Amino acid sequence: METFKKAKDIASDKLFFIDGLASVRDAIQLMKENNVRALIIKKRNNADANGIITVYDIIKGVIIPERSLDEVSVYEIMTKPVFSISAHLNVKYVPKLMFNYNVRFAPVEENGEYIGIIHHTQFLFTSIMD
Secondary structure (H helix, E strand, O other): OOOOOEHHHHOEOOOOEEOOOOEHHHHHHHHHHHOOOEEEEOOOOOOOOOEEEEHHHHHHHHHOOOOOOOOOEHHHHOEOOOOOEEOOOEHHHHHHHHHHOOOOEEEEEEOOEEEEEEEOOHHHHHHHOO
16 A cells, blocks of 8 residues: 555635634634735534635735725635545645646635645655655
């Protein structure tokens, strides 16, 4: 039986959540406090889907159009539903999957829960070089 690294083996545990009604200023503050570049948007109920907001979304949706950090809510610029990766996926498939879906960040999901997050460059330093 061949052993291989799984997505959960390279995922960062720096996974933080925010309410969709929070302001973009609140999102930036949470990102700064925790030194992260993406936040998962909490579900409103069990039938809902999570979203994601990244620094890129903030630049594109707020900074460039010169909108107010306090007047724009996270839900207005987030991506939803969030694209997630199975915790047990062989790490060699992660970069192609993320490239094909044009995502820079993806939470890692196991048993219906997010257990970590992967940045599109993270696999390079933790899998190929080992």
